[in-house]
Amino acid sequence: MKRLPVPCLVALLSLAVPTAAGAQLLDEKIVSLEAAKGMLSAAEAHARANGWRVAIAVVDLSGDLIAFHRMDDVQHASIELALGKARTAARFRRPTKALAEAAASGRVGFLGANGVVPLDGGVPITVGGKVIGAVGVSGMTGEQDAQVAQAGAAALRP
Numbered sequence: 001m002k003r004l005p006v007p008c009l010v011a012l013l014s015l016a017v018p019t020a021a022g023a024q025l026l027d028e029k030i031v032s033l034e035a036a037k038g039m040l041s042a043a044e045a046h047a048r049a050n051g052w053r054v055a056i057a058v059v060d061l062s063g064d065l066i067a068f069h070r071m072d073d074v075q076h077a078s079i080e081l082a083l084g085k086a087r088t089a090a091r092f093r094r095p096t097k098a099l100a101e102a103a104a105s106g107r108v109g110f111l112g113a114n115g116v117v118p119l120d121g122g123v124p125i126t127v128g129g130k131v132i133g134a135v136g137v138s139g140m141t142g143e144q145d146a147q148v149a150q151a152g153a154a155a156l157r158p
Helices: 006-022 033-049 077-092 096-104 142-154
Strands: 055-060 065-070 122-127 130-138
Touching: 033 055, 033 065, 033 130, 033 142, 055 077, 055 142, 065 077, 077 096, 077 122, 077 130, 096 142, 122 142, 130 142
Parallel strands: none
Antiparallel strands: 055 065, 055 130, 122 130
């Protein structure tokens, strides 16, 4: 039986490694700054059309801030609430309304998690059925905040 020279064997093995490593890695979509700016703009336009003043946050899947916008004369509490709603929607991969409803029905165990904001107004950003981030809005009623957040998330054009 003929043996391959060592350099040939090393070259062949190095070609096999990326395939094995590639099987261990996931490809993730990431919201770009330009996309986040577009979502902020669409959300603000929806809020202005309704005469609402809000704070708007766009976060990535882990809940880290990508972009933030605060309209004039927004209550100061809305700054943290918008970011909290966005983080909650991203990390739980569902609208914050679902958590608000769960808490209202007595299922409160998740409230022990750090930074959970179970108030309507946070919506996930999805691409191909996968959550890649979220938009959180605060400043009006929960339902109005959710409308603004949905307008922002819908502006993403993958």
